[in-house]
Amino acid sequence: VAIKLGSVYGIPILIDYSWFLIFALIVYTVGFGLMPSQYPKLPELEYLSIGLLAAILLFGSVLLHELAHSIVAKRNGLKIGSITLFLFGGVSQMEEEPPDPKLELQMAAAGPLTSIAIAVITGVLWIISVDSNAPVLVQAPLNYSLLVNEIVAAFNLIPAFPLDGGRILHSILWYFNKDNLKSTRIASKVGQGFALLLVFGGVFILAAGDFFDGLWIILIGWFIWSGARSELSQMVVHRELSELKASNVMTSNLDSVAPEMSLSDLVSEFMQHRHNGYPVMSNGELVGCVTIDDVRKVRKEELSFVKVSQVMTPRERLITINESDSAEKALALMNANRIGRIFVLNDKGKISGIITRSDITKTIQMKEAFSGGTGAGSSGGAYSETQIPVEKGMLFEIEPKIGIGPDWQASFNSNEFMLVSEKIVELSDGRQTKQFTFQALQKGRFTILLSQGRPEPGKKAQSIAYSVIVN
Numbered sequence: 001v002a003i004k005l006g007s008v009y010g011i012p013i014l015i016d017y018s019w020f021l022i023f024a025l026i027v028y029t030v031g032f033g034l035m036p037s038q039y040p041k042l043p044e045l046e047y048l049s050i051g052l053l054a055a056i057l058l059f060g061s062v063l064l065h066e067l068a069h070s071i072v073a074k075r076n077g078l079k080i081g082s083i084t085l086f087l088f089g090g091v092s093q094m095e096e097e098p099p100d101p102k103l104e105l106q107m108a109a110a111g112p113l114t115s116i117a118i119a120v121i122t123g124v125l126w127i128i129s130v131d132s133n134a135p136v137l138v139q140a141p142l143n144y145s146l147l148v149n150e151i152v153a154a155f156n157l158i159p160a161f162p163l164d165g166g167r168i169l170h171s172i173l174w175y176f177n178k179d180n181l182k183s184t185r186i187a188s189k190v191g192q193g194f195a196l197l198l199v200f201g202g203v204f205i206l207a208a209g210d211f212f213d214g215l216w217i218i219l220i221g222w223f224i225w226s227g228a229r230s231e232l233s234q235m236v237v238h239r240e241l242s243e244l245k246a247s248n249v250m251t252s253n254l255d256s257v258a259p260e261m262s263l264s265d266l267v268s269e270f271m272q273h274r275h276n277g278y279p280v281m282s283n284g285e286l287v288g289c290v291t292i293d294d295v296r297k298v299r300k301e302e303l304s305f306v307k308v309s310q311v312m313t314p315r316e317r318l319i320t321i322n323e324s325d326s327a328e329k330a331l332a333l334m335n336a337n338r339i340g341r342i343f344v345l346n347d348k349g350k351i352s353g354i355i356t357r358s359d360i361t362k363t364i365q366m367k368e369a370f371s372g373g374t375g376a377g378s379s380g381g382a383y384s385e386t387q388i389p390v391e392k393g394m395l396f397e398i399e400p401k402i403g404i405g406p407d408w409q410a411s412f413n414s415n416e417f418m419l420v421s422e423k424i425v426e427l428s429d430g431r432q433t434k435q436f437t438f439q440a441l442q443k444g445r446f447t448i449l450l451s452q453g454r455p456e457p458g459k460k461a462q463s464i465a466y467s468v469i470v471n
């Protein structure tokens with residue numbers, strides 16, 4: 001939850017509510033904790049004023065640091081979302097990744113360089129103010145700004161994702177090995193190493209009796225640890241999706257509804273097929289899309305009098321994508337428009353499929369499985385696995401994208417899973433595959449093995465193992 005403060009350079013500046021708490025905390029700790037020991041015996045009002053000035057300076061410093069990142073990005077033609085100032089400082093939302101290592105280095109370095117510049121400027125001003133015997137109200141905030149900008153610069157230069165130092169390290173690796181993904185893996189590992197060091201260091205300090213500093217360092221270590229992990233998984237997804245076309249991930253055998261169908265009939269469709277939305281088709285042409293949310297806007301007693309065409313999102317307002325566009329673009333469009341499905345059109349402008357978020361996650365799971373697996377030997381017997389996270393009690397589908405025949409069977413432990421249904425479905429490229437729907441019965445990490453019932457003569461039966469983590 002954040003409120004908009006204004007915009008600079010066309011970049012919206014948001015401020016998280018947690019900042020008001022931080023602001024008050026800084027006013028208090030600087031004004032009434034730090035200052036009385038440094039400048040004793042001042043009136044209370046003066047301590048309060050110094051505290052307020054310090055909080056404003058910190059706020060301004062963090063803002064300038066984040067603006068520096070964004071302005072460099074924007075000048076180089078990258079799209080910038082917004083800047084949000086929150087608990088630990090700021091976060092600039094980049095809508096696009098930097099396309100080359102040089103730009104990434106410039107963008108990442110701009111923030112810490114700005115902090116260092118502010119530290120130098122306020123440091124010089126502080127020395128002048130001390131020499132000229134300026135009032136404490138001038139000296140103290142300048143001194144605080146010097147200190148705080150040094151800390152912001154040093155903290156952000158730790159070579160760990162998602163901190164600036166991690167991005168700087170990544171850009172240097174990327175420049176030399178020309179491999180964005182590999183560089184991300186290395187930089188993530190380095191970041192996790194630093195995070196572990198910080199956590200152990202924090203525990204050590206805590207054990208030595210300095211409770212607050214120890215806890216603080218452990219928290220920072222944990223923050224870096226989780227940041228490094230999420231950065232890596234985002235990169236992997238980004239990279240894999242950019243290599244796939246929309247037609248590779250879409251579902252092409254579409255269930256659709258007619259525009260003249262009543263909403264009460266539509267509701268029973270929803271219940272029966274567990275879909276959240278349907279394309280609306282008339283004479284083989286896409287005319288719109290209807291979702292559960294559209295139906296919820298209509299009063300219950302009116303459902304049988306209202307037609308699908310009256311509540312649907314019409315064709316001209318639907319977000320569509322071409323078959324030849326990348327799967328990454330599909331996901332980006334879904335995210336940008338906050339929608340769960342996107343229609344895929346062929347080069348004649350006719351609908352050829354639909355992509356949902358689960359199509360994308362399934363594809364990534366399969367890509368992970370088949371690029372990281374041990375692969376198929378000449379004797380057949382392909383054995384790969386992927387990790388599927390599910391919740392206990394939840395229904396989930398396993399649908400190999402390699403295309404498997406009706407003879408394939410699932411093997412699993414009956415007290416771990418229940419096989420709810422199995423059906424033959426068509427992949428986007430026209431091949432058939434078999435879809436298995438399971439229910440997870442207990443928590444734990446289990447395996448489901450799919451294997452071929454009738455292998456080709458002289459070949460071993462193929463199988464695919466799935467590691468399912470039930471939470």
Ligand SMILES: [Zn+2]
Nearest residue numbers: 111112156164
């Ligand atoms: Zn930064």
